Amino acid sequence: MIPNILSIAGSDPSGGAGIQADIKAISANGGYAMAAITALTAQNTQGVQAVQMVAPDFVAQQIAALRADIRIDAVKIGMLGSAEMVNTVRLALDGLDVPVVLDPVMVAKGGDRLLQADAVSALRAALSMASVITPNLPEAADLLGQAEADTRDQMESQAQALLALGPKAVLLKGGHLPGRDCPDLLATADGQTWLPGPRHDTRRTHGTGCTLSSALATLLGHKQALPQACIGAKAYVSGAIRHSDALSVGQGHGPTHHFHALKVTQT
Numbered sequence: 001m002i003p004n005i006l007s008i009a010g011s012d013p014s015g016g017a018g019i020q021a022d023i024k025a026i027s028a029n030g031g032y033a034m035a036a037i038t039a040l041t042a043q044n045t046q047g048v049q050a051v052q053m054v055a056p057d058f059v060a061q062q063i064a065a066l067r068a069d070i071r072i073d074a075v076k077i078g079m080l081g082s083a084e085m086v087n088t089v090r091l092a093l094d095g096l097d098v099p100v101v102l103d104p105v106m107v108a109k110g111g112d113r114l115l116q117a118d119a120v121s122a123l124r125a126a127l128s129m130a131s132v133i134t135p136n137l138p139e140a141a142d143l144l145g146q147a148e149a150d151t152r153d154q155m156e157s158q159a160q161a162l163l164a165l166g167p168k169a170v171l172l173k174g175g176h177l178p179g180r181d182c183p184d185l186l187a188t189a190d191g192q193t194w195l196p197g198p199r200h201d202t203r204r205t206h207g208t209g210c211t212l213s214s215a216l217a218t219l220l221g222h223k224q225a226l227p228q229a230c231i232g233a234k235a236y237v238s239g240a241i242r243h244s245d246a247l248s249v250g251q252g253h254g255p256t257h258h259f260h261a262l263k264v265t266q267t
Contacts (some may be wrong), residue, residue, distance in 0.1 A: 133162065243257040
């Protein structure tokens with residue numbers, strides 16, 4: 001059975017992040033992608049020029065329409081933008097007993113803030129609805145009100161602190177750590193597990209957080225156990241980055257190659 005995966009996130013017209021990346025990642029991992037759009041953005045690979053939030057009530061209507069008609073097997077939550085949106089989505093998903101992957105989208109790759117500063121506390125309070133959260137190191141620091149981790153020991157401490165906020169699991173992404181490796185840390189009530197990975201020397205990393213969380217939600221929708229799903233999602237994103245030089249998109253932080261495993265015959 002192909003799982004139905006709902007992404008609740010903002011739109012990226014350049015196609016590398018947001019809803020567009022989510023749909024690609026879900027499809028590439030064997031899911032049927034659905035979307036409730038929380039925000040429209042004017043952006044490209046060089047940055048975000050403008051953001052237009054969708055009315056929270058209309059986002060709730062999008063989710064309600066899907067729940068009334070379509071089986072939902074997993075949910076990915078990305079850009080929410082405001083405290084009101086955080087609370088609206090939380091209520092809209094109430095009673096839906098499926099895996100929920102929450103990617104705390106707070107700052108874009110180019111440094112543009114995508115979550116209002118006064119909404120951080122609302123997002124922190126909403127972490128308990130997540131089966132797993134997937135923050136990078138700056139996002140983890142923002143959620144905890146701490147300095148950004150720059151060692152593995154600090155990552156372990158912050159992952160445990162995030163777990164104490166209520167999510168069932170934390171996948172803390174270590175891409176911002178110095179060094180040649182790119183280790184992620186999975187923390188659950190059963191303990192912590194390091195997921196090693198290589199660092200790819202490229203600027204084509206736009207939307208990697210969106211892509212990872214969507215792939216993870218899809219693999220969980222396939223009924224994979226969380227550790228296996230995390231390993232699979234990380235391997236998928238690593239491949240998408242590794243093959244990103246097949247694309248020529250923009251002058252800034254280019255996108256990853258979501259369909260790198262697809263064999264295309266050229267004539």
